[in-house]
Amino acid sequence: MTALTDRTDDRWDDGFIARSRPRPVDAGEEDAAEAGDEGDEALVRAVSGAGSDGGKSTAPPLSPEAQALRQRLDALRQLVGLSRTRLDGKTLAEAGRVLDEAAARRGLSPQHTVVAIAGATGSGKSTLFNSLAGVQISETGLRRPTTAAPIACSWSDGAAGLLDRLEIPGRLRRRPRETSEAEALRGMVLVDLPDLDSALGAHRDHVDRVLALVDAVVWVVDPEKYADAVLHERYLRPLAGHAEVTFVVLNQVDRLPGEAADLVLDDLRRLLDEDGIALGEHGEPGATVLGLSALTGDGVGELRELLGQFTQEKGAATRRISADVDRAAVRLRPLYVADGHAGPEIGETARAEFEDRLAEAVGACAAGLAAERAWRRNAGKACGTPWLRLWRWYEGRRAPRTLAGLAALAAIGGRGQAVPQAPVEEEVTARQRVEQAVRVVADEAVAGLPQPWAQAVRETAVRGADGLPEALDEIAVTLGAAVAVPNAKPPRPAWWPAAVLTQAAMTLLQIFGGLWLVGQIVGVLEPKLMPPVLLMVAGIIGGPLVEWACSVAARGPARRYGQDAERKLREAAAGCGRARVLEPVAAELLRYREVREQYATVAAGGSRLSTTRQ
Numbered sequence: 001m002t003a004l005t006d007r008t009d010d011r012w013d014d015g016f017i018a019r020s021r022p023r024p025v026d027a028g029e030e031d032a033a034e035a036g037d038e039g040d041e042a043l044v045r046a047v048s049g050a051g052s053d054g055g056k057s058t059a060p061p062l063s064p065e066a067q068a069l070r071q072r073l074d075a076l077r078q079l080v081g082l083s084r085t086r087l088d089g090k091t092l093a094e095a096g097r098v099l100d101e102a103a104a105r106r107g108l109s110p111q112h113t114v115v116a117i118a119g120a121t122g123s124g125k126s127t128l129f130n131s132l133a134g135v136q137i138s139e140t141g142l143r144r145p146t147t148a149a150p151i152a153c154s155w156s157d158g159a160a161g162l163l164d165r166l167e168i169p170g171r172l173r174r175r176p177r178e179t180s181e182a183e184a185l186r187g188m189v190l191v192d193l194p195d196l197d198s199a200l201g202a203h204r205d206h207v208d209r210v211l212a213l214v215d216a217v218v219w220v221v222d223p224e225k226y227a228d229a230v231l232h233e234r235y236l237r238p239l240a241g242h243a244e245v246t247f248v249v250l251n252q253v254d255r256l257p258g259e260a261a262d263l264v265l266d267d268l269r270r271l272l273d274e275d276g277i278a279l280g281e282h283g284e285p286g287a288t289v290l291g292l293s294a295l296t297g298d299g300v301g302e303l304r305e306l307l308g309q310f311t312q313e314k315g316a317a318t319r320r321i322s323a324d325v326d327r328a329a330v331r332l333r334p335l336y337v338a339d340g341h342a343g344p345e346i347g348e349t350a351r352a353e354f355e356d357r358l359a360e361a362v363g364a365c366a367a368g369l370a371a372e373r374a375w376r377r378n379a380g381k382a383c384g385t386p387w388l389r390l391w392r393w394y395e396g397r398r399a400p401r402t403l404a405g406l407a408a409l410a411a412i413g414g415r416g417q418a419v420p421q422a423p424v425e426e427e428v429t430a431r432q433r434v435e436q437a438v439r440v441v442a443d444e445a446v447a448g449l450p451q452p453w454a455q456a457v458r459e460t461a462v463r464g465a466d467g468l469p470e471a472l473d474e475i476a477v478t479l480g481a482a483v484a485v486p487n488a489k490p491p492r493p494a495w496w497p498a499a500v501l502t503q504a505a506m507t508l509l510q511i512f513g514g515l516w517l518v519g520q521i522v523g524v525l526e527p528k529l530m531p532p533v534l535l536m537v538a539g540i541i542g543g544p545l546v547e548w549a550c551s552v553a554a555r556g557p558a559r560r561y562g563q564d565a566e567r568k569l570r571e572a573a574a575g576c577g578r579a580r581v582l583e584p585v586a587a588e589l590l591r592y593r594e595v596r597e598q599y600a601t602v603a604a605g606g607s608r609l610s611t612t613r614q
Contacts, residue, residue, distance in 0.1 A: 066318050072325050073102055075601035079332075082595045086456050087335060094331055098324045101213065105317050108161045112154075113311045114189045116210055118235070119220035120228055121195040124251040128220055128294035129153070129192040132185070132304060134177035137192075148203065150210050151192045155185045162189055166210055181301075184308035197230050211235070215316035216245040218303075222252045223260075226268050232275055240276035241330075242323040245316055246287040248272060249303060254293040265291050329603040336599040338448045345589060346582060350444040354582065355574035357437035359566075361469075362476040362573045368566025375558040376551065383499045383550035385543040386507050431469045438465040438581055445585050453592045460588045464581040471580065475572045499550045506546055510539030 062070065080095050119125035130136050133153045152163050153174045163173055168191070176182045193210055194203035211217060217239075221231065239246065250268055253261040269279055269289055278286035288306060292299025310316060359365070442461040446454035513535030519525035520532065 063315070063318070065315060065322075069318050069322050069325070072322070072602050072604065073099065075598045076325060076328070079336075079595060079598040079602060082591060082598065083335075086591075087452050091332075091335065091452075095328045097212075098321070098328045101324070102321045104165060105213075105215075105321065108165065109158050110314060110317065112156070112159045112162055112187050112189050113216065113314065113316045114159075114162055114166070114191065114214045115216045115218060115307065115311075115316075116150075116191045116193055116214040117218045117220060118193045118196055118207060118211065119251075120197045120222075120225045120231060123220045123222045123225065124294050125218075125220040126192055128218075128249070128251060128292075128300070128303075129190060131294045131297065131300050132176075132190060132307070133174070134179055134182060137174045137176075148194060148200075150194070150206055153190045153192075155182060155188050155190075159189045166191065166213055181304060185304065185311060187314070188307060188311040196235065197228070211239075215320045216247070216310065217242075218247040218249055218307075220249050220251050221268065223250070223256055223264055226250060226264065227271055232271060236272065236277060237275045239323075240278075241326045242320065243278040243280070243287040244285050244319045245323065246277065247303070247306070248287055248289045250289075250291040251294055253291040254296050254298065261291050265289065325602060329599070332599065333603070335450050335452055336596055338450050346441065346445050346586060350441055351582065354437050354441040354577060355570070357433055357440070358472065358573040358577045359570040361433040361437070362472050362569060364566045364569040364573065367476075367569050368562040370562075371565035372558045372562025375561045376554055379496075379550055379554040379558070383496070383503055383547055383554075385503065385547055387543075434469050434472065435465065437577070438462070438468070441581065442585065445589060449592065453588075453595075457585055457588050457592075460584045461581055464584050468577065468580050471576045472573055475569065475576060495553065499546060499553075503543060503546045503550075506539045506542040508539070509535050509542065513537075513539060 076095055077099055080092050080099065083092060117125045117129050129151075137151060137153055149172060150166065150168050151172045151174065152159075152166070152168045153176055154163070155176055176185075191210060191214060193207050194200075196204065196207045198204055219231070219236070221228075225231070248268065250261070250265055253264075256264060272279060272287065272289065278284070280286035280288050290299060290302060290306075292303055294300060438461050442458050445461070446457045449457065513532040516525065516532035516535065517529075520527045520529070
């Protein structure tokens with residue numbers, strides 16, 4: 001299909017959907033058709049690609065309606081691109097078809113309007129087709145089905161590309177009778193379709209294929225089958241949004257006596273209203289409904305006038321594509337819009353709760369308490385009395401109270417097997433708490449999201465949580481152990497040297513008083529009992545007092561040191577959780593927000609883009 005690929009205007013090229021290439025019309029077929037129709041050439045001649053552009057022409061400046069439609073199609077293209085990895089191909093197939101056909105139609109002649117005449121068996125559509133053309137083109141008769149393949153009639157040259165797109169061969173392309181009435185329809189391409197209720201599947205396939213490509217449709221019904229379920233359920237109801245490019249014609253009104261034609265037309269309008277088709281009455285945009293008789297010509301002139309005005313507006317293609325976009329937007333709405341959802345984001349409360357759970361999982365609070373105890377223990381070692389420290393050291397050497405110490409002594413002495421140590425947990429982090437934290441934050445993030453995007457967010461959170469426990473384990477082992485092990489040396493405040501000197505002075509007082517007292521006992525010194533005793537009592541009482549004062553003074557720094565250690569561990573765990581879970585989830589929500597904005601642009605055309613037909 002050359003006209004679809006060699007387009008001069010590629011502004012509507014979607015770049016997503018590959019286009020099929022129908023078999024080109026063979027030149028031999030066209031020549032044979034022309035040779036077979038030589039006897040009727042004065043009235044009917046085949047359209048054999050007349051016009052140097054083959055159905056293509058330079059696009060005129062876009063109207064406001066076409067510009068708005070272009071923005072919607074661009075948004076739909078972006079929508080498909082952003083959704084490709086989140087939604088399956090079948091879900092996006094309708095949107096892709098709309099983009100494909102819009103690009104194809106934009107590349108063809110904007111000066112022509114393609115109108116299909118469709119109807120059920122015996123409705124008289126071929127007779128109406130011939131009446132509009134002013135010459136016998138489509139075969140009519142009592143044999144059913146009469147029309148086996150689409151037949152086209154073009155009122156002007158340059159429509160070959162459009163007919164190629166419809167896959168109508170050259171032998172089935174005709175021209176109308178040259179009359180003054182025909183001039184009013186210049187630019188129109190009329191296509192007579194097979195019966196939509198034909199028993200032959202190939203005929204119904206022709207109808208479905210062409211109806212998806214034409215700019216407008218004239219539905220021909222008769223008094224007997226105007227309420228046929230096949231017509232309403234399979235065609236009119238699904239195409240309810242295409243009312244502005246729809247004509248519904250009640251044919252054979254000559255068979256209805258008196259006011260019966262008006263009654264049938266009223267009932268037809270009622271059925272169309274039930275189908276959801278807006279009726280173009282009182283100057284409002286919508287479908288045109290009228291009655292006529294193709295056999296007697298009554299009402300055909302009015303239809304010809306309406307079609308002529310419709311063709312001269314040259315907006316049918318824009319209206320048709322706009323209606324296709326509207327229908328695609330309605331079908332895609334459940335995938336992009338969640339009613340009542342304020343906005344896709346992770347709230348501050350959810351973030352804080354997530355970080356709190358991770359901090360609890362790595363034991364940040366326990367590590368902070370351990371760091372506080374380590375600080376106070378270190379203060380006790382520095383400021384405690386030497387005799388108490390010596391006693392603790394002696395007790396530790398005399399009777400080790402840990403399994404590890406007993407095992408070490410047994411191994412050194414070679415006495416039997418080493419006592420096994422308590423098993424070390426391979427996983428320091430509580431995995432269940434991590435999984436719960438991820439699950440809760442994911443539930444918060446997907447609240448109200450459409451199902452496909454909620455699933456994408458959950459999968460993103462699960463992927464981020466795969467290595468999160470291991471990463472938190474490493475943080476707990478390295479950073480947590482650094483502040484909890486007894487050998488760690490917390491920083492000392494400025495007053496510690498003074499406390500140590502004071503404690504040393506109390507010790508020296510005890511030693512000096514003791515030596516003074518011993519000297520008096522052995523007779524070396526003059527016996528004065530009170531001074532050495534007072535010195536010893538001052539040292540004995542002052543040492544514990546200094547230790548107690550230091551422990552009281554150490555509470556604030558120890559608490560701050562523990563809080564600082566807890567904060568570091570909490571921040572490390574929160575940073576790991578943000579990098580692995582929160583940021584990927586936020587990126588997925590941002591993609592959804594972009595997609596939803598594009599969908600809003602696509603769905604904005606729910607308001608009519610086209611002008612009202614008068």
